[in-house]
Amino acid sequence: MPLQPSWVESANTPETDFPLNNLPYGAFLSDAGEPHCGVAIGDMILDVTSAEASGIIQIEDEDEVFFFGDWTEFMALGPAVWAAFRAEVTRLLADGYEGAPELVEHMVPQVGTRMVMPFAVSEYTDFYAGRHHATNVGTMFRGAENALPPNWLSIPIGYNGRASSVVVSGTPVRRPLGQLKAPDEDLPRFGPCARFDLELEMGAIVGQPSEGMVSVGQADEMIFGYVLLNDWSARDIQAWEYQPLGPFQAKATATTVSPWIVTRAALEPFRCATPKRERPLLPYLREPGPMLYDIALEVGLAPEGKPETVIARTNYREMYYSAAQQLAHHTSSGCPMRVGDLLGSGTISGPEPHQRGSLLELSWGGKEPITLDSGETRSFLEDGDTLTLRGAALGDGYRVGFGACTGQILPAGAVPDWAQD
């Protein structure tokens, strides 16, 4: 499918993340400081909340679906409503739409507009489904022979994360404090994390609830859309805390998502298959069709006041398990899934060194610091660094992108008096 033209001129260039083919959903602060729902088109946002209030947009016989500036209520209405709304917004923004002059007053420029969380995260689950990432991390921690845990080729390994710390792109991230103990120290101490890291991931948003177990095909239909996701990770806190029950405070400081939710519909042309299975999957995890997406991804790191270096380039198609497989597995015990659940893909690394989606891997546990264009080196993140994830599915003369997923590292807060020896 080629670029679909819009009457919003800036949407008709091969460089924009937001052509008519995309139409991703976000939320922003209106002039009055209220959250509004919006659809990105070129360098503009269609203010869906105000368009609904003025009667231009109407979701079936529902009132004020977008009143609170949050897509959760819309998601809950289900796939038929998702499809009808997308068709209607496509019609409104397509080149030649006669009502365009009336819509112009509901258009807001993206530049200078503050984005907010586009949906309420019910619960957040993070997976560990990238083969190269798991192999890299496993090799560092357990040696090359024992790199992949025995269950890894059978289970999309996941753990529950913390929904309350999911933030939208642009939110600064404060370096965490925590318990730290180096292998050569006898006792732990409490202080700032020294090995603060990013994890390049995709997030899948569950748009429909489940009761009981669902198949991979049903799970795919429940997914509302995808975001870029940075699962900030305190490697030193994690190393000391994670046995035996998994990461906890190491992953609880913040998880940043892109401001725009790219719908499953917009990504349809970019579906691709998971890699060949090394060990046959159990039937409940088998895919009825291609469930991954070909999405080019990159990570930029800019030290404070310095230009950015792209430190990694990879692709979502490198994952071993798809979000639909992860969601199906998530329901296998009878666990109810809810509208607004967020599933992190796991770190997306490719087979080559420059394709690694974390500094842990890029610097090989800090042993091989990477050099930035500015000449500085990095093993882990330093205060003032700004991290930016970018991603786009690349079509024929257009791209379906997510906007930047960014966060700047603030210095750790002081250890309170009562927490000092």
Added chain:
Amino acid sequence: MPLQPSWVESANTPETDFPLNNLPYGAFLSDAGEPHCGVAIGDMILDVTSAEASGIIQIEDEDEVFFFGDWTEFMALGPAVWAAFRAEVTRLLADGYEGAPELVEHMVPQVGTRMVMPFAVSEYTDFYAGRHHATNVGTMFRGAENALPPNWLSIPIGYNGRASSVVVSGTPVRRPLGQLKAPDEDLPRFGPCARFDLELEMGAIVGQPSEGMVSVGQADEMIFGYVLLNDWSARDIQAWEYQPLGPFQAKATATTVSPWIVTRAALEPFRCATPKRERPLLPYLREPGPMLYDIALEVGLAPEGKPETVIARTNYREMYYSAAQQLAHHTSSGCPMRVGDLLGSGTISGPEPHQRGSLLELSWGGKEPITLDSGETRSFLEDGDTLTLRGAALGDGYRVGFGACTGQILPAGAVPDWAQD
């Protein structure tokens, strides 16, 4: 403090869980099938939602705090409101209250009334803070020398659980399906859990949000109240899935809480200290006073159609870490806590064999099945079994109890066609 008499006669006996000293908060279905908030007193419930609607109860200048039959909004109002409300309900239900006749129409008998979830669980975190439990499980899995992980005496180890699967007492629990692989099997299979277990825990409900790190003393002030909590656990699913990132589907089927939230205020007379520290805690985890509670606990198991056997008796004071310590640790990375977060204490086992809070421990991994009064034996739970947790702080001629926390095991559902080989 002795028993405080109420005009509700059944509240004045030493046997009731619900004397005037207690006044726990729950939610129930009204005659019209709507959830209402209630306070237990003897064998009755004061219908707080209807009492508010009729003007007998008024929370400051707030309207309809109890309208939706859920305590979440009330919790969010904070400790001063909690204290004022408790004082007012104590006045209304105390012996000699002159307006008692007017209150009678807002009293509902507990018998025959269906309880529902008393609050919306924001997120659920489960801990592993019982010394005896951790030692027992560690001994079974890693041998007596390596029983406690190296971090255990320094960190209240926790992992995020699944809020969507928290259910109120009385909800049947369906035996989960899942991936299973015995050590002598080459490949996993998908089928019903064969080692389904209970975990006897207390749950602490976070009633105030945090931003940034809080001290143990501040954490204590944030706790609204406590419930009994059964963290149903699929041991065979867990054994295969839990490395390296912790339990996931093994703990996602259901977590049952008691219908009544016993407030921190009601438990004040029963505060007691955590045990002597074997290794000094870091200052951020030190307690400004006694933070545990002396609460006698027991577990009953009744096979279908047979009488119940009490299979374990223990006490909440056996924990090594208090809920306040757990909550303080939870915020140490900057993780925001929210109203309605639920913290499971971890399995509460005492030093003696009959004080163990799980069948995994009671039957020592299934090797030493226990014998019930009916003559049947149990290594793990069987279909039809009803599990009941009970707990009460024992005062001078009265008890402050939680009501029964119960659940019956239903047989696993059939494996769907698409999940079969």
